[in-house]
Amino acid sequence: MxxxxxxxxxxxxxxxxxxxxxxxxxxxxxxxxxxxxxxxxxxxxxxxxxxxxxxxxxxxxxxxxxxxxxxxxxxxxxxxxxxxxxxxxxxxxxxxxxxxxxxxxxxxxxxxxxxxxxxxxxxxxxxxxxxxxxxxxxxxxxxxxxxxxxxxxxxxxxxxxxxxxxxxxxxxxxxxxxxxxxxTAQQIARQKYGLRIGDAVSFRFEDTVLHGRVYRLNQRATVMVRDRFGHYTDGNGRRYTKYYVPLELLQK
Structure with missing residues (x-):
């Protein structure tokens, strides 16, 4: 010892x-x-x-x-x-x-x-x-x-x-x-799916096509969608709802 x-x-x-x-x-x-x-x-x-x-x-x-x-x-x-x-x-x-x-x-x-x-x-x-x-x-x-x-x-x-x-x-x-x-998740999103933070995207949610912008990229994308009843507000007072979307389900 x-x-x-x-x-x-x-x-x-x-x-x-x-x-x-x-x-x-x-x-x-x-x-x-x-x-x-x-x-x-x-x-x-x-x-x-x-x-x-x-x-x-x-x-x-x-x-x-x-x-x-x-x-x-x-x-x-x-x-x-x-x-x-x-x-x-x-x-x-x-x-x-x-x-x-x-x-x-x-x-x-x-x-x-x-x-x-x-x-x-x-x-x-x-x-x-x-x-x-x-x-x-x-x-x-x-x-x-x-x-x-x-x-x-x-x-x-x-x-x-x-x-x-x-x-x-x-x-x-x-x-x-x-x-x-x-x-990193951002590199994978960019190379494999052509996605970057700030991109305008669409995706299907409960039989409805929603449109928003990519806010964050990890294993899934965080997408902010305009929604007058949303819980998130930007500097101009516009309201949003946050969605977590698998990368492969997003369309630019």
């Missing part, structure tokens, strides 16, 4: 070839073990898969430090509400005042970035590294969040724009950037 806890996560460093090998080995083991992820295309995923993936990273990159030395709790969750960040690490604000056993950190992953990975044909780098498939993209996002976890535990704060984070991510995982270019 003592030898694990003497590992310094802040100074660990791997050569590029070693990082690539370990990342591929983790993918191989995950595919062989996960109940949901059976190849490099993610069609189904559960929080248990994230926990499994983190455990493999702990073993192959972090010398088992979390398994043997972390006294707190790590949580894993999936969210369809993350539309810009593909991952997020949640840490208690009073982490500095908590006992090690009272610390709970959660890694939350924006699931739609990976389920819709192939919806657009653009290159999809993550953390400055080109990705070939949705599993590799997920791995790189999790690597980024692992660096946040390490910073929170050591410094009680984390900032992926700062030099300290970039050094850590570079040494451990070869990251050169702190952002991703995975397909």
């Amino acid at each position: 003592r030898e694990y806890c003497m590992v310094d996560l802040l100074t660990m460093e791997y050569a590029a070839a070693e990082i690539t090998w370990r990342r591929k080995e983790i993918a191989r083991r995950l595919i062989g073990t996960s109940a949901n992820i059976k190849d490099h295309t993610i069609n189904r995923i559960a929080p248990a898969d994230l926990e499994l993936l983190f455990g493999l990273y702990d073993e192959l990159f972090l010398a088992g430090w979390f398994r043997h030395c972390f006294a707190g709790t790590l949580g894993f969750s999936l969210s369809s509400r993350l539309t810009k960040s593909a991952g997020k690490t949640l840490c208690p604000k009073d982490i500095a005042q908590r006992k090690p056993s009272e610390i709970r950190i959660e890694i939350r992953i924006g699931v739609n970035f990976f389920l819709q990975y192939h919806a657009v044909k653009n290159p999809k780098p993550v953390c400055g590294i080109a990705t070939a498939d949705s599993l590799e993209a997920l791995q790189l996002v999790l690597e980024h969040e692992i660096c946040h976890v390490i910073e929170f535990l050591h410094f009680h704060a984390s900032n992926c724009s700062a030099a300290r984070f970039k050094r850590l991510a570079g040494r451990l995982f070869g990251h050169t950037e702190s952002y991703h270019k995975l397909p």
Whole structure:
């Protein structure tokens, strides 16, 4: 136990070839073990898969430090509400005042970035590294969040724009950037359906064709339709009703 806890996560460093090998080995083991992820295309995923993936990273990159030395709790969750960040690490604000056993950190992953990975044909780098498939993209996002976890535990704060984070991510995982270019809902709407925010559209609702404008684009479009009885008002006093419409049902 003592030898694990003497590992310094802040100074660990791997050569590029070693990082690539370990990342591929983790993918191989995950595919062989996960109940949901059976190849490099993610069609189904559960929080248990994230926990499994983190455990493999702990073993192959972090010398088992979390398994043997972390006294707190790590949580894993999936969210369809993350539309810009593909991952997020949640840490208690009073982490500095908590006992090690009272610390709970959660890694939350924006699931739609990976389920819709192939919806657009653009290159999809993550953390400055080109990705070939949705599993590799997920791995790189999790690597980024692992660096946040390490910073929170050591410094009680984390900032992926700062030099300290970039050094850590570079040494451990070869990251050169702190952002991703995975397909967003707006990119998918634009490329697949030709839709943009502000477009005039029509759609059928209860045997009536309604006309409005696209106000927001996520997994569905938010469309504002003029309605004198509507609950939403613009700056000119015009009233609207809000509708959530599947993208494929909209006509420009």
